[in-house]
Amino acid sequence: MRCCSARHPGSPTRVVLQLPVVTASKAPEAPEVFRQAVAALRSVRPRPEVQLEEVRPPQRLAPWAFAITAEVNGPAEVLATGRLVLLHDPQGQEAWDGVLRVVTYVRAELDAELASDPLLPAVGWSWLTDALEASGAKFAALGGTVTETSSARFGDIAGPARTDDLELRASWTPRTAELQPHGEAFCDLLASVVGLPPVGVTLFKP
Numbered sequence: 001m002r003c004c005s006a007r008h009p010g011s012p013t014r015v016v017l018q019l020p021v022v023t024a025s026k027a028p029e030a031p032e033v034f035r036q037a038v039a040a041l042r043s044v045r046p047r048p049e050v051q052l053e054e055v056r057p058p059q060r061l062a063p064w065a066f067a068i069t070a071e072v073n074g075p076a077e078v079l080a081t082g083r084l085v086l087l088h089d090p091q092g093q094e095a096w097d098g099v100l101r102v103v104t105y106v107r108a109e110l111d112a113e114l115a116s117d118p119l120l121p122a123v124g125w126s127w128l129t130d131a132l133e134a135s136g137a138k139f140a141a142l143g144g145t146v147t148e149t150s151s152a153r154f155g156d157i158a159g160p161a162r163t164d165d166l167e168l169r170a171s172w173t174p175r176t177a178e179l180q181p182h183g184e185a186f187c188d189l190l191a192s193v194v195g196l197p198p199v200g201v202t203l204f205k206p
Contacts, residue, residue, distance in 0.1 A: 034064045034088040036177035037100060041068065041086060044183035047199055049073065050190055055083075062087035062101070070187065074194025080108035084186045086179065097141045098173040102182055104128075108193040110148070110164040121146040124168050124193075131188040135181040137174070144170030166193065 030038075046052055050072045057065035070082040087101040114120065124146040132139060147167045168189075174182055 030064055031088065031090055033099065033177045034066075034086075037086055037088070037174070037179045038066045040177065040179040041066065041084075041183045043180050044187065046070075046184075046187040047191065047196075049196060050187045052187075057085055061085075061103075062089045062093075064088040064090075068183075070190055072190045072194055072196070074196055078109050078111075078194040080106060080190050080194045082106040082186065082190050084183065095141070096173050098175070100174045100177065100179075101171055102139075102174060102179070103171040104144075104169070104186055104189075106166075106168045106189060106193060108166045108190075110166050114164075120148055120166070124166055127192040128168065128170055128185075128189050131185040131192065132172075132182075134188065135185040137181040137185050138176060138178075139172040139174055139182070142170065142172040144168065168193075 042054075044052070050070055053069050055067050055069050057067035059065070065088070066086040068084050070084070072080050074080070083105045085103040087103065089096070089099055089101075092099045093101070110120075117123070125144070128144070129142075132142075145168070147169075149165050149167065151163050151165075153163075
């Protein structure tokens with residue numbers, strides 16, 4: 001940082017601070033495939049009920065990472081939240097079978113009837129696979145878990161006496177950097193979890 005003074009006749013001395021100029025070239029440039037993948041995710045335009053936000057990604061999973069969070073409310077005020085993380089390792093990782101990896105996490109509230117359904121884990125996983133297939137996303141090495149959790153409150157704690165939640169964790173390897181279909185599938189998964197109808201379809205209350 002440098003300091004200089006500027007003086008005009010009849011005026012007091014004015015101090016001007018000259019700050020160093022920081023340019024993007026001083027930071028390591030992300031690989032082209034990663035920049036293309038990030039741009040594709042940023043191009044996703046979700047349905048109005050789904051709110052997306054870029055957040056700080058995890059720092060130790062891969063040399064390059066990008067992350068977004070999502071929140072959506074369903075027709076019965078069912079809340080779901082989610083996170084999508086894009087990882088890039090130019091050297092690749094054996095478990096990935098590629099240089100890119102998408103990692104997702106979705107959590108949603110459940111009503112008591114759905115929570116007691118023994119087929120819930122299989123249904124929850126089908127929401128993801130159906131969304132990926134419908135979006136046209138090209139991927140490999142898909143894996144994950146579906147977990148149903150129940151919590152009971154006791155004593156002086158605000159909230160319902162019992163809550164049931166669905167948690168879905170999954171990851172897969174995109175075959176190309178065109179990740180817009182993958183982002184759209186993530187949004188469609190959230191919509192399915194909270195019971196939103198397909199775009200253009202209106203639910204009528206009895």
